[in-house]
Amino acid sequence: MKKVRTAIKNIFKALRNGEFLLRIRADKYYLHIMYLFLLMWLSILLSLRVDKTLATAGRNKAAIEDLRIRHSQKEAELVKLQSASEIERRLDRMGSNVAMPKEPAKIIKRK
Amino acid sequence: MPKRNEITDKIENRDRIHVVMFFLSIVFFLVGVLIMIQIVRIQTGYQVDDRVVDLFRTTVSKHTDNPVRGRILATDGRPMAISAPLYDIHMDCTVRKQEFIDKDNSEGEAKWREKAAELSRCLSREFRDRSADDYLKAILNGREKGNRYLKIRNNVELSVLNRLKTYPLFNENTNKGGMIVERHDERIYPYDSLARRVIGYVKENNRIGLEHSFDHELHGREGFEWRRVTDKKTWIRDLDSASVSVKDGNDIRTTLNVDFQEIADKALRAQIQADEEVRAGICIIMEAESGAIRAMVNLSRGDTPQTVLWERDNLVLREVGEQGSVMKTVTLVSLVEDGYVKTLEQTLPTNNGFVPGGYNQDVHILDYQRETGRRDITVMHGFEISSNYVFTWLAENYYGKKPQEMFDHIYSYRLGEAFDFDIQGMGTPVVNRPGTPGWSRTTLGTTAYGYGLSVTPLHIATFYNGIANKGRMMKPYLVESVEKDGKVLKSFKPSVLNSSICSPATADTVTRALRAVVNEGTATRLKNAKLPVAGKTGTARVVLSPEERGGSKDAYSDAYGRKKYQGTFVGFFPADKPKYTILVTVYSYPSHKNFYGGTKPAMAVREIVDKIYAIDPEWRPQMSPVAAVPEMKETKK
Numbered sequence: 221m222k223k224v225r226t227a228i229k230n231i232f233k234a235l236r237n238g239e240f241l242l243r244i245r246a247d248k249y250y251l252h253i254m255y256l257f258l259l260m261w262l263s264i265l266l267s268l269r270v271d272k273t274l275a276t277a278g279r280n281k282a283a284i285e286d287l288r289i290r291h292s293q294k295e296a297e298l299v300k301l302q303s304a305s306e307i308e309r310r311l312d313r314m315g316s317n318v319a320m321p322k323e324p325a326k327i328i329k330r331k
Numbered sequence: 332m333p334k335r336n337e338i339t340d341k342i343e344n345r346d347r348i349h350v351v352m353f354f355l356s357i358v359f360f361l362v363g364v365l366i367m368i369q370i371v372r373i374q375t376g377y378q379v380d381d382r383v384v385d386l387f388r389t390t391v392s393k394h395t396d397n398p399v400r401g402r403i404l405a406t407d408g409r410p411m412a413i414s415a416p417l418y419d420i421h422m423d424c425t426v427r428k429q430e431f432i433d434k435d436n437s438e439g440e441a442k443w444r445e446k447a448a449e450l451s452r453c454l455s456r457e458f459r460d461r462s463a464d465d466y467l468k469a470i471l472n473g474r475e476k477g478n479r480y481l482k483i484r485n486n487v488e489l490s491v492l493n494r495l496k497t498y499p500l501f502n503e504n505t506n507k508g509g510m511i512v513e514r515h516d517e518r519i520y521p522y523d524s525l526a527r528r529v530i531g532y533v534k535e536n537n538r539i540g541l542e543h544s545f546d547h548e549l550h551g552r553e554g555f556e557w558r559r560v561t562d563k564k565t566w567i568r569d570l571d572s573a574s575v576s577v578k579d580g581n582d583i584r585t586t587l588n589v590d591f592q593e594i595a596d597k598a599l600r601a602q603i604q605a606d607e608e609v610r611a612g613i614c615i616i617m618e619a620e621s622g623a624i625r626a627m628v629n630l631s632r633g634d635t636p637q638t639v640l641w642e643r644d645n646l647v648l649r650e651v652g653e654q655g656s657v658m659k660t661v662t663l664v665s666l667v668e669d670g671y672v673k674t675l676e677q678t679l680p681t682n683n684g685f686v687p688g689g690y691n692q693d694v695h696i697l698d699y700q701r702e703t704g705r706r707d708i709t710v711m712h713g714f715e716i717s718s719n720y721v722f723t724w725l726a727e728n729y730y731g732k733k734p735q736e737m738f739d740h741i742y743s744y745r746l747g748e749a750f751d752f753d754i755q756g757m758g759t760p761v762v763n764r765p766g767t768p769g770w771s772r773t774t775l776g777t778t779a780y781g782y783g784l785s786v787t788p789l790h791i792a793t794f795y796n797g798i799a800n801k802g803r804m805m806k807p808y809l810v811e812s813v814e815k816d817g818k819v820l821k822s823f824k825p826s827v828l829n830s831s832i833c834s835p836a837t838a839d840t841v842t843r844a845l846r847a848v849v850n851e852g853t854a855t856r857l858k859n860a861k862l863p864v865a866g867k868t869g870t871a872r873v874v875l876s877p878e879e880r881g882g883s884k885d886a887y888s889d890a891y892g893r894k895k896y897q898g899t900f901v902g903f904f905p906a907d908k909p910k911y912t913i914l915v916t917v918y919s920y921p922s923h924k925n926f927y928g929g930t931k932p933a934m935a936v937r938e939i940v941d942k943i944y945a946i947d948p949e950w951r952p953q954m955s956p957v958a959a960v961p962e963m964k965e966t967k968k
Contacts (some may be wrong), residue, residue, distance in 0.1 A: 221347050233505040274567035288399070289489045292415040292519070299409055304593045324944060324951045330960045 337885035391558040397516065399549025401580030403530050403541055405589045405810065406625075412530050412542070413519045417491045420483040423768055424473030425511040435596075446499040447471065455497040458484055468882040480511065518542075526592050527642040528629040529754065529809065533544075540585060541809065542644070544754050548813050551580035582814045591616050591939075595626040598938040600640060602931040603917060607636035609926070610895075613646045614935065615792045616943075619909045621825035622805030636920060646918070647794065651758035651785045655871025656717045656928070657901050658781035660841060661794065662726060663714060664864040665740040666838050668833045671729040675711035675844055679724055686723045689773050693720030704862065714844045715852030717868065726779035734775045738764040741778075744794050745804065745828050747787050753809040761785040781871060786958055792914040793902050795866070798845075799909035801838045804829040810901065846906050854900060855931040861944040864936070865909075866902015868928030873897055879921060893921035900932040904940050911948060913939065 234240040246253065300306060304320065311318050403412040431440040434888040451466035451649070461469075473481040486939040492512065495501050500508040518533050531540020538546055554577030557569040568574070576919040579954040595614040603609040611631035617624050627647055630640040684696030695718060699708060713721025731738040740748055741762065763769030763783045777783040789807060797804030806828045813821040833841075845865035850859045853868040872887040873895040887895045899916040903909040944950050 221351075238369070270570070271561045271565075271567060274570075275561060275563070275565045278565070278567055286489065291413050292413050293488055293490070295410060296413050296415070296519045296521045300523075303522060303525075304590060305597065320942065321945045322941070324946070324948075327951050327953045328956050328960055329953045330956070330962075 336655070346612055351431065353690065356685075360392060387583060391572065392566075394556055394558050394880075396554040396577035398577050399579040400516070400533070400551065403549070404582055404584045404814075405587050405592075406585060406623075407589070408584070409589050411520065411522060411526065411585070411587070413521070415489075415519055416514045417486045417488060417517045419485045419513040419515065420487055420492070420495060421511040421513070421539045422481045422483055423479045423505070423511060424470055424472070424481050424503075425477050425479050426507060426509040428474060444471070444498075447474075448503060449470060449499040454483065454495075457494065461538065464671040470963055474549045486517070496733050504631045504741075522589065522593075524642050525589070526587055526627060527594055528645045529587065529627045531754075536764045541585065545583050545810065545813075548583060550579040552578040562950040564954070567849045574920060581820060584814055586618075586625060586811050587809070588616075591626040591943060592941045594627070595628045595935075595939055596630070598935045598942070599628055599630055599915065602935045603630065603638060606931075607632075607923040608845065608919050608922045608924060609917055609931075610920045611638075611646055612640075612917050612935075613650075613788055613914075613918075613932075614939070615647055615788065615805055615912075615914045616939070617792055617796050617912045619796055619799040619903055619912050620805070622793070622807045623811065623825065624807055624809050625911065627795050627809075631918075645754065645756070646916075648752065648754060649756060649758045649787065649789050650918075651760060651787055652897065653782045653783040653785050653871050654788075654791055654899060655869035655897070656719075657791055657795075657867050657869030659714060659717065659722050659869075660798070660845065660867050661741065661744060661746065662737070662779040663710070663844060664744075664798065664833050664837060664841050665737055666710075666725055666729060667837045668740070669729070669736070672725070673711050675714070677710050678707040679710070679713075679721065681706050681708050681720075682724075684720045685901070686720060686727055686776060688727060688776070690723055690776055692842070693718060693723075696720045705778050711844060711847055714867075715847050716847075717853050722779040723776035724773050730775060734765050735793070737775065737778070738762065741784065743829060745799070746784065746790050746794060749787075750806065750828060752789070752807065757789070758787045759861065760787070760790060781869060783939050788914055788916055791899070791901055792912055794832075795914070796912040797829065797832045798838050798841055799865075799903035799912050801835040803827060803863040804832050807833055842906060845902060849902070849906075853927070853929040854902075854933050856929060857900075857937050857940070858904075859935050860904070860940045862904045862940050862950070863906040864902050864904045864940060865906035866900055866913075868933065868937070869901070870925065870932050871897050871899075875921065889921050891921075893923055895919055895921050896924075898926040898928040898930065898932050900928045900936050901913075902936070911943070911946075915939075922926060 230243075231240070234243045276318070308320070346734045400414040402410050402414070405411055422887075427439070427443060431437070431443070448467050451470060452463040453507045454466045455461060455463040469481060472478075476680075495510070501510040502508065507510065520527065520530065520532075527540075527542055531542035531544075532539060533542050541547065546858070554575045556574035556576075557572035558566045559569040561567055582727060595616060599612045601615050603612045609632070612628070613630070614626060614628040615624065616626040629642050629648065631648050632640055633643060664674070681696050681700055683700070684693035695716065696708070699712075699716070699718075700706065706720070708721060710721065712718075726737065738747075741764075747760055747762045749759045761769070761772075761784070763774050763778070769783070774783045785844050793804060793807055796807075804827065806826045808825065809824060811823055812819045842865050845867055846863070848854050848867050849864050854864075854866060857864045857866070874886045875883075875889060875895060879889055879895070880886070883890045896919045897916055899914065901912075901914040903912040913936055915935045917926055917931045917935075919926045
């Protein structure tokens with residue numbers, strides 16, 4: 221019991237005096253400890269970067285989906301406008317005399 | 332022997348261990364008692380703090396991705412069916428209400444109401460369906476009554492949704508602004524009713540047309556992924572969990588030509604729209620060489636004449652019926668192919684229009700005898716005027732003793748069975764051949780001129796296409812490829828139903844007869860079409876249902892003597908080098924009027940042929956310039 225108390229007392233004393241690592245001869249494992257810290261730092265950094273990349277990917281995916289929807293809706297509108305009956309209706313509304321051709325277009329063949 | 336001091340040390344050490352063990356057991360006991368007390372407390376109504384629940388709540392959720400349904404394209408790539416989502420907008424009117432009450436924050440509530448008033452003005456401007464006051468009244472009323480799902484607007488497009496998200500309240504998150512957005516995928520048909528029965532539709536689990544037949548290609552495959560929340564409260568994909576990536580549906584490229592479809596639709600409407608006695612009208616345009624269907628129109632009125640024409644049912648595929656005189660061509664091909672009719676100028680006696688064996692007299696032959704003074708008639712003239720007598724006489728005379736021979740031909744023309752087609756539900760023909768219950772003494776003769784044999788319009792068009800193709804009968808088809816992002820995954824080539832229904836010489840002879848029908852016979856309305864047409868008219872009475880008959884004993888007329896007709900023109904153009912086969916049929920309600928194949932159907936065909944001539948690159952004339960034509964160069968950007 222006395223030894224335990226002494227040991228705990230020594231640990232606190234060493235910590236207070238900033239000698240704890242020296243007392244346990246941590247300098248022997250300094251490189252290992254630094255390497256461990258590096259690995260932990262890298263792990264956290266990469267994890268955050270992955271999260272950030274996935275968040276960006278998610279936003280981009282949503283943007284692409286938005287564009288796809290806009291494209292589909294715009295395409296449908298344009299196709300509707302392109303139909304012959306719609307063109308005729310609009311021309312008629314404008315009072316135009318332009319109508320569907322009655323004869324096929326002639327092709328001028330180069331000599 | 333140990334010394335006394337050593338023994339004393341050992342005893343002291345043992346006592347120390349006992350003391351430590353004693354204290355440890357006391358600690359464990361106390362911890363155990365505390366755990367028991369805690370368990371009893373939790374079981375008897377302990378309320379967990381919400382903040383604690385939030386801390387322990389799982390931040391991973393399953394997200395299902397629905398595939399985008401593939402598009403249905405016309406042959407030139409123009410989309411005929413596209414999928415795009417629409418959004419239903421609702422509002423939770425109770426947001427922050429409790430928060431303001433709890434904190435006694437009347438200023439916050441007033442501010443919220445101000446924003447709601449501004450939102451109401453924006454909504455009124457956006458949708459123009461209600462005044463700003465009405466919107467505000469609905470929102471505040473909902474807030475009073477605790478409405479958490481007030482409908483704002485259904486089926487909103489993405490562009491409108493994005494504008495809504497900029498309005499006050501709606502530009503805040505759901506917990507503060509109350510905007511609830513629900514997405515649902517919708518099918519858009521840019522050409523509205525055009526070819527709708529061919530393209531089909533998707534309504535929940537009900538699908539028809541190509542949407543049904545090619546659903547396995549169009550649908551795609553659902554996917555899912557697990558998502559988790561980051562420290563910045565963003566949902567991202569959880570890479571530690573399994574996921575299945577979504578696979579969007581493939582596109583279907585059809586053989587349909589949108590321009591032809593529009594021309595046919597318009598021409599048919601022009602003929603039948605105003606006549607309320609017309610029940611329906613159909614049109615097929617098929618490419619002779621390949622069997623590719625370029626247009627398929629199915630317009631019908633529904634149960635009452637007042638209803639508008641719409642693509643309600645695929646009559647081209649499903650309407651099995653007696654086709655009338657267009658079947659005379661079937662008989663003629665058989666007779667010529669078998670060598671019974673060696674030349675179209677071959678004659679037969681007129682016999683005052685009587686064929687022995689229980690047939691009705693053909694009174695048109697009496698007119699012919701009176702007008703010409705002749706007692707014989709050529710096969711050609713009989714075909715031109717579509718004489719039932721001539722074809723009954725020919726069938727009885729040449730196939731009377733061996734009727735099976737004629738029916739063998741009918742089967743070889745694939746008129747006796749439903750064949751595989753890109754849209755399901757093709758009607759099965761009914762053939763009253765020898766040995767079947769429908770066979771009688773007069774069946775052979777009536778079959779020769781178009782009664783007794785029931786087929787679909789597609790069967791007839793396919794047969795005429797075989798003649799246009801010099802005896803090679805192509806299988807009609809509607810889908811030419813399955814594509815993904817413009818890349819062809821599967822390609823469907825033209826296929827042959829019967830490589831030789833007749834010899835090229837027979838096809839030429841019959842084409843001459845069909846040409847004569849247009850020039851001198853029952854289809855003279857097509858005589859001056861911009862391209863030479865060869866074809867045959869047919870007018871058939873349709874058997875009435877018992878309800879339609881209303882007590883009449885005649886299967887073909889009701890109690891008022893009204894009859895149902897179907898008038899058909901089927902042929903191909905240009906007659907000398909056929910490129911397209913065309914069929915137009917008009918169906919009537921019970922009527923006192925006749926609906927001949929040479930009238931409305933022929934007029935519709937005339938309009939279609941003239942318009943196709945004007946737009947199809949095939950018939951663009953080439954001109955030689957008298958001067959040098961400058962070279963066309965691309966404009967540099």
